[in-house]
Amino acid sequence: MYSDTVMDHFRNPRNVGEIGNADGVGEVGNPVCGDIMKIFLSIKDNIVTDAKFKTFGCGAAIASSSMATELVRGKTLEDAWELSNKAVAEALDGLPPVKMHCSVLAEEGIHMAINDYRKKQGLEPWVEKHPHSPDEDEGRTCQH
Amino acid sequence: MTDPTYSYTVKSMASERIVYMDHSATTYVRKEVLDAMNPYHAEHFGNPSSIYRIARDSKKAIDAAREQVAAALGASPDECYFTSGGSESDNWAIKGIAYANRKRGNHIITSKIEHHAVLHTCLYLEKEGFNVTYLPVDRYGLVDPADLERAITDKTCLISIMYANNEIGTIEPIAELGAIARKHKIPFHTDAVQAIGNVRIDVNAQNIDLLSLSAHKFYGPKGVGVLYVRKGIPIDNLIHGGGQERRRRAGTENIAGIVGLGKAIELATADIEGHNRKIRTLRDRLMQGILSTIPHARPNGHPERRLPGNINISFEFIEGESILLWLDEEGICASTGSACTSGSLEPSHVLLATGLPVEVSHGSLRLTLGDVNTEEDVDFVLSVLPKVVSRLREMSPLYNRKEGGGNVQ
Numbered sequence: 001m002y003s004d005t006v007m008d009h010f011r012n013p014r015n016v017g018e019i020g021n022a023d024g025v026g027e028v029g030n031p032v033c034g035d036i037m038k039i040f041l042s043i044k045d046n047i048v049t050d051a052k053f054k055t056f057g058c059g060a061a062i063a064s065s066s067m068a069t070e071l072v073r074g075k076t077l078e079d080a081w082e083l084s085n086k087a088v089a090e091a092l093d094g095l096p097p098v099k100m101h102c103s104v105l106a107e108e109g110i111h112m113a114i115n116d117y118r119k120k121q122g123l124e125p126w127v128e129k130h131p132h133s134p135d136e137d138e139g140r141t142c143q144h
Numbered sequence: 145m146t147d148p149t150y151s152y153t154v155k156s157m158a159s160e161r162i163v164y165m166d167h168s169a170t171t172y173v174r175k176e177v178l179d180a181m182n183p184y185h186a187e188h189f190g191n192p193s194s195i196y197r198i199a200r201d202s203k204k205a206i207d208a209a210r211e212q213v214a215a216a217l218g219a220s221p222d223e224c225y226f227t228s229g230g231s232e233s234d235n236w237a238i239k240g241i242a243y244a245n246r247k248r249g250n251h252i253i254t255s256k257i258e259h260h261a262v263l264h265t266c267l268y269l270e271k272e273g274f275n276v277t278y279l280p281v282d283r284y285g286l287v288d289p290a291d292l293e294r295a296i297t298d299k300t301c302l303i304s305i306m307y308a309n310n311e312i313g314t315i316e317p318i319a320e321l322g323a324i325a326r327k328h329k330i331p332f333h334t335d336a337v338q339a340i341g342n343v344r345i346d347v348n349a350q351n352i353d354l355l356s357l358s359a360h361k362f363y364g365p366k367g368v369g370v371l372y373v374r375k376g377i378p379i380d381n382l383i384h385g386g387g388q389e390r391r392r393r394a395g396t397e398n399i400a401g402i403v404g405l406g407k408a409i410e411l412a413t414a415d416i417e418g419h420n421r422k423i424r425t426l427r428d429r430l431m432q433g434i435l436s437t438i439p440h441a442r443p444n445g446h447p448e449r450r451l452p453g454n455i456n457i458s459f460e461f462i463e464g465e466s467i468l469l470w471l472d473e474e475g476i477c478a479s480t481g482s483a484c485t486s487g488s489l490e491p492s493h494v495l496l497a498t499g500l501p502v503e504v505s506h507g508s509l510r511l512t513l514g515d516v517n518t519e520e521d522v523d524f525v526l527s528v529l530p531k532v533v534s535r536l537r538e539m540s541p542l543y544n545r546k547e548g549g550g551n552v553q
Binding site: 007010011013016017027031032034035036037038053054055056057058059061062 | 461462463465466469473482491502503506538539540541542543
């Protein structure tokens, strides 16, 4: 059911852990829905210098967290913000349709961490350009 | 690993060790059962409805299997009808009785923890104008007979309560529930798919009017089951067509499957106590091993009144699918009540009905032991599972919080 890349990131997740005194932290999901992602970012000179995660969830949720943190490392905040859930899923060589919401969580977790940083800096939080609707992944997004 | 059939089919799939602990999902077919079935594919292939000798051989084989089923249930052979399996038997029992008994009323009583073959059939009948009461269960998954008695109205036309639950293994007080149904003269159906071979069943002593069973849960083939219908209980047909099964269930008989079911139920009910003792001993050791090595683990189901091979346990702060994926990496086959493997949003309706919080239901693991499991299998699972749980907890933001925060890396 999962691609080899998903299984690789599930078995050997990259960037597991927390960053003490992270510059931006985002937590999305809900234990009732069965998945929570917490993303930690270190940011220096507008560049994501480190990204780590803690995730409670299924194989796809863990793999999506791992891939998303890999993809934003070294990026400018503007580029990191542009990371879409589809890009995360593609980098994982695809996710089953019922698991696409895991990649959405990863995108939202990164966004929340970036805006947490912007708020701490006294900057306006960025606005979601393409907010995700609950129906886009076949209505499988938890409503809790 | 005592059965040669099993070692052939499972061992050959992978070079590494496979520990199968998902016997409630399905079982392998026993060698004796396969041997009994084999002649009925190419050799004795006659249609039992025809009149020539090779057809009569098929007819005789079906009659013999029907007697084996009847003996296992304490029933008469002409009360046992072969079907395509548990889902068909449940559908037939519920729709067949509801429609045949509609004049009496349109009220059905069942429980919240039934298999989907029962629950979804009841939901369908609700759309057809029936009213359904879904009885609650206690924290162990038991239906309270007093609740059943209170739910009965003069419109109740059917009561359907499962014999043993497929997820948490709880064995319901069937004889007592059946006695209440009998007192009110309401047909009583039980889905006994998980019970066969684990519990001594006697349809008369236990006041059962209809009973569903499926061969692949007791080392028989898939695609064949039985509905027992007590003589004199009116029931509409589900499958219309030819006059097979005493005009109650049309379709040319699955002869090999029926022969296999007959042999399998005979073997499964030959020594229920011995089978229980062996499997319960292994199960209890596995359960104690898990509870003594893994903190924040909650057993689900009843401590004593449960299927001998069933373990259902929730590990807090982690999610079931990721447990299964890691166990699969190690060659252990298990299952979970987490929503993530069911393709639905909600976790197991059974665990939720017992009052388990939703977030804890997501972390449930079901291990169901069977005839092939050994002491070594138990040791192997005990060597793997604590590592899997602690690895997943280390990356869970919930666990860290519970343990008082701090950086784990």
